[in-house]
Amino acid sequence: MITGVVITLNESKNIKDCIESLQQVCSEIIIVDSESTDGTVKIAESLGAKVIHQPYLGDGIQKNVGLDYASNDWILSLDADERLTQEAIIAIQALNLETTKHDAFALRRRNYIGSRWIKQCGWYPDFCIRLYNKNKTRFAAVKQHAAVQASNPDRLDADIIHYSFEDIGQLFAKPGRNFSGRAAKIMYEKGKRANSLSPFIHGINAFIRKYFFQKGFLGGVDGMTVALSSGLNSYLKYAKLLEFQRDPKVLEKADFKKVW
Template sequence: MKISGNIITLNEEANITDCINSLKQVCDEIIVVDSGSKDKTIEIAQSLGAKVIHQVYLGDGFQKNIALKEVQYNWVLSLDADERLTEEMIKDIRSIDLESTKFDAFSFRRKNMIGSRWIKHCGWYPDNCTRLYNHKKTKFKEVKQHSSVPANSLKTFNSDIIHFSFKNIGELFAKPGRNFSGRAAKIMFAKGKKANSFSPFLHGLNAFIRKYIFQKGFLGGVDGMTIALSSAINSYLKYAKLLEFQRDKSVTEQNEFKNIW
């Protein structure tokens, strides 16, 4: 049974070659859904034999499902551009009889990296992700943030996707194109959610305690502390921005809420 590979991209010229070559080890076609790259992402993808679809970014789940209109095969393997298959994962995928399997989808662990460092704490591992699925039976949830693939019948493998999350600690706080707190605040504001003067501090503190204590970030040394702090700052800013939208009409008028993405 053949597999279609699916990648969503925006200015991923530094990653797209390795991602496509990784998928080619198990996939029989590659679909790249690009949301307006200004670099050489599209040119590189096409030179490597991928089919490129142009689509303004719709949000995570919506964007990842765009390829399903174009894929030739029932089984789809979805990777982000900064993710790679490990040898163990490749062996596991090749071992599946997709023609007769009783499963709708397959899940793999994900090794999230900062630089060359594998982060094992703070909830960053095993970080199971369902990425190989029969699109005739399931697909990504059509939500704008942190989408996943639901499955009635799921098998989890003990092999890993490698995720090159951040090049360094600095990117953890200021990766280009990341504005999760701003987007989240806009979504909450559009839904009518409210914050008060204590919300930023309380949510920030809760995020830190969850990452550093309950998810054992303290075992990760400086990286564990740094990740817990970045999570706290992101949560703090999300509620601070929501509160600002509520309190300052001039700020609200500067922002577009109908097209957050």
Template sequence: MATITGVVITLNEAANIEACLASLAKVCDELIVVDSGSTDATCRLAEQAGARVIAQPYLGDGPQKNVGPAQARNRWVLSLDADERLTYEAIETINRLDLVSSEKEAFALRRRNHLGSRWIKTCGWYPDYCVRLFDRERTAFSDSRQHASISTVNMTQLDADIEHYSFANLGELFTKASGRFSSRAAKIMYLKGKKANALSPFVHGANAFVRKYVFQHGFTSGLDGMSVALSAAVNAYLKYAKLLELQRDSQVREAEDFNRIW
């Protein structure tokens, strides 16, 4: 059976890192944490859990997630975010894989995205297939600094889930959408030269709501479905409203630090 290296990137994840590493340890014989300057107990807890901690100032999502695999001693890497956990079924499925002779470059697992303790199965939140297990000698994360993914077509979707504790509560769902998520996206779009007009916030906000609530069946999930759809609309609206503000207001633009997107 092939050995696997588990890799997690962190920043102030003391509340999550122990449970994440404990689940990885059930299938991995090496654990690596790539930390971008935590000021809490993340690094100490990771080391106590048996992980090797690598200090690395944040490079953006893809480049940061490639740091650990580059220093792994195993060919196969299992990459989780700190707020993700392997389910029992995922552990059993991965342990049964014949990675030594596998012709595949990577394997994807379904992700159960949670709001609080509630598993949201609509709004495009499930099944949310993500490539997490991959051969680092044949593929890697893309260079994208936002929402990077493994670049491969030679992969298989496994019949197993990972848990993703996305948002602690409804308040966090909306504060993240209206705060750093939309601000970061607006700055990225501005630097790429993307343009917005006065209608852009409304059009994109309405489109996000209809997609989540109607076409991705959020209406069947009651208050949670409505909340997820509304937060997506808020995020989309503000993303384009903030982009428009950067375009037309020099005072706001000059006060913004475009070197601190990540």
């Protein structure tokens, strides 16, 4: 028996398909919602999911909240914009979770922009541990980019689908709106500091890694776009960190208690 756990914030466009995907292999669904103002909660409850209301604590911490409410030992964690493929459903159903020696299982993740599957830039196969035994492991208690800290995981020969961005505009909007600012706050709180060259150096390095070393050049315009976005995100992250250091007025206004 498996419990599906999803964290949400205003995911009314995605939550129905996500829950219906999880219901193919899960006996219960738990939604940990961080104060959605759209129809997310209503939709989730109408589909039989149990909704836990929890102001956002950060990525890994938030994803672990649902474990206390799960009646099953095995947890399947998806983001609201992720779906199981039919192959993933079959692979999970074939597992004997009562006797397995593994504490977790990873699946390949197909990342999309719109309806376009991005196979370069490190976006595929992008193995992610999503099925795990809560008594043996869980997500790292970090505020951003959390991963399950399994000691003996295995890989399933199957994919999950991730509708990462609706279009290119969203790809470029998110680094400025969410990702870079959140990362800069986390770095500042950890005592990390930047110098005047840091934004440029990290931005260029991120672009080169995506476009050349992770073969973004094979992806045509989409490969270039993802590489540029990665470079911009890294540039903004360190530029904002430097701004916290250099501008007392900006630092004073920054709400470090809120990372969402």
